[in-house]
Structure formats: C-alpha cells, structure tokens
Amino acid sequence: MSVVPKLSKEQMTKDGTFADFGIDIEQDLIQGITGKTKKENFGQTVTVKDALSLSVKIDISSIKNFLKDCYAKYNSDDYKKDFAWIDQVSEIKDPKTVENLDNQLLKKIQNENFDKTWMAIPEILTWEDVSEFKFKKQSFGDDIDLVTYLEFLSGDEKQNLSLEILKKHNIDCISSSSDETIKSWKIYNCLYCEIENDEKMYILSNGKWYQIENNFAKEIFDSFNSFRNQSAGISLPNCNQNEHEDKYNARVEKEIESICNMDRKTIAHGGANQKIEFCDLLTKDRKLIHVKHYGASSVLSHLFSQGLVSGELLLSDKEFREKLNKKFDELGKSDYKFSDISKKPKTSDYEIVFAIISKSDKDLDIPFFSKINIRNAKKRLEMLGYPVSLLKIATSHQTNK
Numbered sequence: 001m002s003v004v005p006k007l008s009k010e011q012m013t014k015d016g017t018f019a020d021f022g023i024d025i026e027q028d029l030i031q032g033i034t035g036k037t038k039k040e041n042f043g044q045t046v047t048v049k050d051a052l053s054l055s056v057k058i059d060i061s062s063i064k065n066f067l068k069d070c071y072a073k074y075n076s077d078d079y080k081k082d083f084a085w086i087d088q089v090s091e092i093k094d095p096k097t098v099e100n101l102d103n104q105l106l107k108k109i110q111n112e113n114f115d116k117t118w119m120a121i122p123e124i125l126t127w128e129d130v131s132e133f134k135f136k137k138q139s140f141g142d143d144i145d146l147v148t149y150l151e152f153l154s155g156d157e158k159q160n161l162s163l164e165i166l167k168k169h170n171i172d173c174i175s176s177s178s179d180e181t182i183k184s185w186k187i188y189n190c191l192y193c194e195i196e197n198d199e200k201m202y203i204l205s206n207g208k209w210y211q212i213e214n215n216f217a218k219e220i221f222d223s224f225n226s227f228r229n230q231s232a233g234i235s236l237p238n239c240n241q242n243e244h245e246d247k248y249n250a251r252v253e254k255e256i257e258s259i260c261n262m263d264r265k266t267i268a269h270g271g272a273n274q275k276i277e278f279c280d281l282l283t284k285d286r287k288l289i290h291v292k293h294y295g296a297s298s299v300l301s302h303l304f305s306q307g308l309v310s311g312e313l314l315l316s317d318k319e320f321r322e323k324l325n326k327k328f329d330e331l332g333k334s335d336y337k338f339s340d341i342s343k344k345p346k347t348s349d350y351e352i353v354f355a356i357i358s359k360s361d362k363d364l365d366i367p368f369f370s371k372i373n374i375r376n377a378k379k380r381l382e383m384l385g386y387p388v389s390l391l392k393i394a395t396s397h398q399t400n401k
Contacts, residue, residue: 033047034046034047037054041056041066041069042054042056043055043056052070052074088212088213088216089210089211089212089213089216090210090211091208091209091210092202092208092209092210092211097209098209101195101202101204101209102163104195104197105117105191105193105195105204106161106162106163106166108193108195109146109150109161110161112150114146114147116193116194116195117146117191117192117193117194118145118146118191118192119144119145119146119149119187119190119191119192120144120190120192120294120295120296120299120367121133121143121144121173121190121293121295121296121299122185122189122190122206122295122296122298122299123183123185123296123298123299124295124298124299124302125173125183125299127244127245127246127293128176128244128246129175129176129177129182130142130173130174130175130176130182130244131174131175131176131179132174132242133171133172133173133174134171134172134174134181135149135152135169135170135171135172136152138152140171141241141242142241142242142243142244143293143294143359144171144190145359146191149171149187163188165187166186166187166188166191167186167187167188168186169186169187170184170185170186170187171184171185171187171190172184186207188207189206189207190296191204192204192205192296192367194368199214200214201213201214201217203367203368203369205296205297205367205368205369206296206297206298212368217368220368220371220372220375221371223371223375224366224371224374224375227374227375227378227390228363228364228390230389230390231389232351232353232355232389232390232391233287233351233389234283234287234289234353234391235391236252236281236289236355236391236393237251237252237255237256237393238393238394238395238396239357239393239394239395239396240395240396241395241396244293245263245280245291245292245293245357246263246264248291248357248393249261249263249280249281249291250263252281253281258283258284258285259281259282259283259284260281260282260283260328260331260333260336261280261281262277262278262279262280262281262282262327262331263277263280263281263291264277265277265278265327265330265331267320267323267324267327268323269313269317269319269320269323276309276310276313276320277306277310278310278314278324278327279306279307279310280355281355282336284335284336286349286350286351287350287351287353288307288310288311288314288350288351288352288353289353289355289391290303290306290307290352290353290354290355291303291355291356291357291393292354292355292356292357293356293357294356294357294358294359294360294366296367297367297368297369297370297373300356300366300367300370300373300374301369301370301373303354303356304354304370304373304374304376304377305377307352307354307377307381307388308377308380308381311347311350311352311381311384311386312380312384314345314350315344315345315347315384315385316344318341318342321338321341321345322341324338325337325338325341346385347384347385347386348385348386348387350386350387351386351387351388351389352381352386352387352388352389353388353389353390353391354374354388354389354390354391355391355392355393356390356391356392356393357393357395358392358393358394358395359395363392364390364392374390
C-alpha cells in the first residue's frame with residue numbers, strides 16, 4: 001500500500017474467484033465488491049460498498065423479515081472462512097471513531113508524546129529542485145519534523161492546538177531554481193500516528209485513519225524488527241545537513257573508491273519512454289544500494305519498487321544487461337561490466353541494500369504501510385536468490401523525529 005491511492009475497477013468476463021483479480025491481500029483496500037449469492041432470497045448477485053445493493057422481489061408485507069435476514073448476515077462471521085484477510089487493513093469511515101482518534105492524536109502532540117507520532121513529506125519530490133520547506137515565513141530546512149513545527153507556533157496556537165489548526169496550516173516546498181512554492185500540504189496530511197486502543201491498532205497516514213487487525217499488525221512489526229536487526233555488511237558516510245540525495249551520492253563516490261554512483265544514470269528500457277535506475281550506488285563487491293531520504297509511505301514505496309524492478313531485470317533480461325554494460329562505458333566504469341551478458345548472473349553474489357537517510361537518533365522506524373511494502377519486496381527478491389538488507393544513513397545533525 002502506497003497510501004497514494006490508485007483507484008481501479010475490475011470486472012471478469014465470466015465467473016471467477018477473488019484470486020482471479022490479482023488482489024494483493026496484504027496491500028489492497030477493497031472498497032466494494034459484486035458477487036453471486038448463496039441464498040435464493042437475496043437474488044442472483046449482490047453488490048456491497050458503503051451500502052448493500054441487490055435486486056430481488058419482496059412482498060411489502062414480508063419486508064421486515066427480509067431486512068432482519070440482511071442484518072443477521074451483516075453480523076455474521078461466515079465470511080471469515082474464505083475472506084478473513086479482508087479485515088487486515090480497513091479505512092475507518094465512522095465519524096465518531098475518527099473524531100475520537102483525532103482527539104487522541106491531539107493529546108499526544110499537546111503532551112509532546114512523539115512515540116509513534118511524527119511528520120514526513122507525503123509524496124515523491126524532485127529533490128534537486130527543492131531548496132527548503134517553510135511554514136509561513138519560517139524555514140524547516142531540508143526536512144520537516146513535528147518538534148520544529150510546534151516551535152513555530154505562537155503560544156496561543158500551541159496552547160489551543162486543534163484539528164482545525166492542523167488542517168488549516170500549510171507546509172510549503174520551495175523551489176531552488178525559482179524560489180517559488182512548488183508543493184503545499186496541510187499539516188494534518190503530513191502526520192503519521194499509531195494508536196492502540198482495546199487491543200486494536202489504528203494508523204493515521206496521508207490524512208486517513210486505518211484499523212489494522214492485531215495478528216496481522218504483530219506479524220508485520222515482528223518481520224520488520226527482525227529485518228532491521230540484520231547487518232547490511234556495509235556502512236556509508238553520514239549525510240550532511242541540507243544535502244540532497246544526488247549530492248550525497250556524488251560525494252560518496254568521491255570518498256569511497258570502490259563505489260560507482262549510478263544515481264539518475266537511467267537506462268531507457270521497456271517501452272513507453274520508461275527509464276530504469278539500476279541503483280543509486282554500486283560497490284565493487286556487487287552491492288546494489290538504493291538511497292532515499294526518509295519520507296511517508298509513498299516516498300519509501302518508490303525506493304522498494306526501484307530495488308525490486310532492477311533486481312528482476314538484472315536476472316531475467318539480457319537486453320537490460322547489455323544496456324547496463326554500455327552505461328558503465330559511458331561512466332568510465334568499464335571494470336564494473338558483465339563479462340558475459342548472455343549468462344544470468346548468480347544472484348547470491350549480489351546484495352540489494354535499501355538505505356534510508358534519517359535525522360532521527362533512534363533506531364530506524366518507517367510507517368506501517370512501508371513495513372508491508374518492504375516485506376513484500378524483500379520476499380520477492382529473496383525468492384530470486386538475492387540477499388536483502390536495510391541500512392540507516394545517519395545525518396550530521398540529528399533530532400528526535
């Protein structure tokens with residue numbers, strides 16, 4: 001789940017199961033579904049979204065019994081036999097529940113309880129054209145964080161912090177080429193928060209609250225913690241304050257002789273003007289390092305997708321390996337070339353490293369949906385035989401984010 005929704009509607013040309021739709025049961029949110037019924041009194045097909053829709057002949061005198069039957073089905077757990085996964089992640093639309101969660105969010109911020117509550121850039125940016133982030137006339141510098149935002153507030157605003165204030169205040173992204181605002185987001189849409197109530201997990205991401213099924217949440221957290229504790233087998237220099245990814249990668253190549261900077265050295269491949277970035281940094285011992293500044297789920301999803309796509313192409317596509325060899329020649333890095341592009345590389349000789357630049361002085365943590373994304377990317381890459389690791393790149397100026 002990228003949490004930047006991609007809305008789609010799919011229809012089969014004949015009867016099928018949910019598996020025929022290619023649904024990702026860990027990441028896709030099902031907004032509505034149409035299917036055949038098993039009970040004759042419900043007609044042939046039923047559509048369920050926010051409301052139940054069906055077409056059936058009912059005598060008005062017996063409609064109460066029919067509605068009772070509908071309500072009994074609504075309360076039934078029969079669906080869990082085949083579709084229990086649908087409860088793993090669900091968007092909360094009940095206004096009272098959302099209001100209660102928003103109130104708890106406000107209390108956490110007012111009490112400066114920043115455990116599992118932070119701010120992050122909510123979308124992918126062209127970082128080379130980013131100068132700074134601003135709230136009114138005050139500058140965050142090269143990244144946003146909740147502590148700094150609160151310091152920017154007036155005493156009255158901080159004392160009477162409300163949902164209205166969080167949804168009214170904007171953070172502006174300033175262009176380095178024009179000094180103009182190129183992006184703007186509500187503070188509320190930049191907030192990430194995890195809340196546990198009565199053994200239930202709730203998550204605020206990109207302005208929406210979600211409920212996560214407990215066992216699924218535990219499985220994802222345990223998987224990420226185990227992955228995070230693995231050693232990447234490499235360390236990289238700290239990122240300087242206000243240093244964008246392209247500048248950082250270029251500097252690392254200069255400082256470490258055995259590293260080739262592949263950042264923005266894209267390869268046209270796959271049609272439709274598609275450009276593939278093999279990795280950001282490539283080491284002589286075949287570590288493919290993908291580097292990204294910390295951000296919201298949509299930002300980190302791009303990082304994990306980059307690693308997955310390049311790993312798959314390296315293994316399966318001879319033409320891509322040929323183009324990669326040409327790119328090494330262009331960069332003056334012929335010693336990185338494949339000796340025989342016709343042979344599939346031995347994936348166990350490589351390592352896919354996801355490196356996240358973070359200002360936090362705590363252990364690396366990422367949004368819940370990013371934990372799902374990286375688990376799925378890791379699983380697919382390991383099935384291809386690649387070792388996969390996670391690396392935190394510290395910054396020269398750290399804060400409690």
